[in-house]
Amino acid sequence: MEFHALSVAAIERQTRDCVAVTFAVPPALADAYRFRAGQYVTLRTPIDGVAQRRSYSICAAPHEGVLRVGIKRVPGGRVSTWANDSLKPGDVVDVGTPEGRFTPALDPAASRAYLLVAAGSGITPILSIAKTILAEEPGSRVAMIYANKTVDSIAFREAVEDLKNRHMTRFSVAHVLSREKQDTFLLDGRLDEAKLEGLALALFDPAALHGVYLCGPLAMIETAKAALVRLGAAPAALHTELFAAPDSAQPAGAPVLSAARTGAARVTVIRDGIRQAFDVPFDGPSIVDAGLARGLEIPHSCKGGVCSTCRCLTRAGAVKMDVNYALAPWELEKGFVLACQAHPTTEEVVLDFDEA
Numbered sequence: 113m114e115f116h117a118l119s120v121a122a123i124e125r126q127t128r129d130c131v132a133v134t135f136a137v138p139p140a141l142a143d144a145y146r147f148r149a150g151q152y153v154t155l156r157t158p159i160d161g162v163a164q165r166r167s168y169s170i171c172a173a174p175h176e177g178v179l180r181v182g183i184k185r186v187p188g189g190r191v192s193t194w195a196n197d198s199l200k201p202g203d204v205v206d207v208g209t210p211e212g213r214f215t216p217a218l219d220p221a222a223s224r225a226y227l228l229v230a231a232g233s234g235i236t237p238i239l240s241i242a243k244t245i246l247a248e249e250p251g252s253r254v255a256m257i258y259a260n261k262t263v264d265s266i267a268f269r270e271a272v273e274d275l276k277n278r279h280m281t282r283f284s285v286a287h288v289l290s291r292e293k294q295d296t297f298l299l300d301g302r303l304d305e306a307k308l309e310g311l312a313l314a315l316f317d318p319a320a321l322h323g324v325y326l327c328g329p330l331a332m333i334e335t336a337k338a339a340l341v342r343l344g345a346a347p348a349a350l351h352t353e354l355f356a357a358p359d360s361a362q363p364a365g366a367p368v369l370s371a372a373r374t375g376a377a378r379v380t381v382i383r384d385g386i387r388q389a390f391d392v393p394f395d396g397p398s399i400v401d402a403g404l405a406r407g408l409e410i411p412h413s414c415k416g417g418v419c420s421t422c423r424c425l426t427r428a429g430a431v432k433m434d435v436n437y438a439l440a441p442w443e444l445e446k447g448f449v450l451a452c453q454a455h456p457t458t459e460e461v462v463l464d465f466d467e468a
Contacts, residue, residue: 113411113421115156115206116141118179122201126267129185130233131196132171135207137179145179147210149244150237150325150353153181154208154413154421159190165412166191167419169236169327169355170210171268173243179207182236182267208413211421214353216241216323223251224322227312229336231259231303231328232267234355238327239268239275246279252322254279255315259288259303259332286311303332308339319344327353330437354418354437377429377456379403381410383465392456399431399463400452411465415452422451422465429461 121136137145147153152169166189168181183195199205214237216226226245230238235258245254260266266287276283286299288307294300298310312318318340326333333352341347376391379399392402400422403410413421420438426447431454439448451463 113154113208113211114144115154115208116144117204118207120199120201120203120205121178123199126182126269127184127265129196129265130182130267131199132180132182132268133168133195133199134172134178134180135205144209145207147174147179148212148215149173149240150214150216151210151212151240152237152419153179153210154419155181155191155195156206156208157191157194159194164191165414167211167413167421169212169240169353171236171239171271173240173247175244175247182233182239184233184267208421212237212353213420214325214327214351216245216325216351218245218248220248220250222249222322224249224253225316225320226252226254227316227318227321227324227340228254228256229259229303229308229324229326229328229332230256231332232265232355234327234329234353235268235272236327237353238325239271241325242272242275242283246275246283253282253316254284256283256285257288257303257308257311257315258285259290259328261290262292263287263289284315286315303335305335305339308336309343312340312343312345317344319346321345321349324350325352326350327355330354377459377461379456379461379463381408381424381451381463381465382427383409383411385466392461394456396455398434398452399454399456399461410451412452417450417453420450423448424451424463424465425449425467427462427464429456429458431455431461431463432457 118135122134124132152167154167156165171182172178172180185196186192228238288299288303290302376393379392380389390406400410400412413419417435418437433453
């Protein structure tokens with residue numbers, strides 16, 4: 113990931129607490145900001161004298177030719193509050209190049225069935241994926257389940273409705289509202305297991321789904337996965353992305369105290385072919401926080417084990433992670449870790465960010 117200073121081309125208010133921010137990408141950087149549906153970018157900005165980084169999903173589709181992200185205000189969130197209250201057209205922001213693997217592999221000749229499930233701000237990558245499937249796989253059908261509190265809290269509501277109007281025979285959407293009464297129990301209340309099962313069966317044969325993309329809080333994702341697999345969906349067809357770390361997650365950077373191990377490991381990070389080594393206490397902060405404290409530039413963003421910006425390959429030694437909400441089992445088996453959650457367990461550790 114590389115950062116470039118991009119100016120804000122437009123800001124569109126979606127709800128009281130959500131904005132869509134479009135960045136102007138100069139022609140010289142067009143290739144650097146070419147993205148795939150479902151990817152995200154990291155914003156870097158100083159707030160109260162402290163550099164802050166946050167990752168936000170791209171809500172535009174690649175064929176639309178714009179770089180646009182959705183930013184929903186998070187209670188106490190410094191960057192989301194700044195974006196909703198203070199950011200304006202013409203401002204310049206450091207924007208990282210696109211990242212992420214929550215992306216469908218499409219085939220223009222295919223005729224497939226997709227189910228997309230979003231809760232709240234989870235709509236941003238889901239909207240990009242929906243637009244892209246409908247544009248690039250003309251024989252495929254897409255169904256979306258979109259959960260919110262009230263009608264007024266539905267972000268990108270017009271964009272979703274426009275998509276439905278333009279693809280009436282190929283795209284359907286079910287809005288589930290937790291705090292606003294609707295005509296049927298399937299759409300009324302929280303998106304629980306019973307509603308997911310009923311909606312999934314009404315929209316598609318779960319066993320026939322080629323791809324299921326889920327974005328929202330952990331509880332919703334785990335509930336949806338269990339329900340869909342029970343109904344016959346192939347586990348390999350399920351793709352997930354959290355929009356935030358769960359409240360119960362251990363704060364990134366919190367020390368992992370161990371009475372059995374003292375001292376420090378020698379950690380080497382490889383980035384852009386350059387090797388940098390530094391000491392990391394066994395009972396101290398994460399490898400990312402330890403490197404940042406020494407002035408090193410180590411890829412990171414959320415520092416909560418969610419976004420995978422700090423994903424790297426363990427070349428030597430071993431680490432343990434506090435939490436992991438981003439890496440799949442196959443990635444763990446191959447030795448990939450999240451450096452923002454990683455603590456050394458051997459005296460020598462080598463992490464390769466070039467293989468991420």
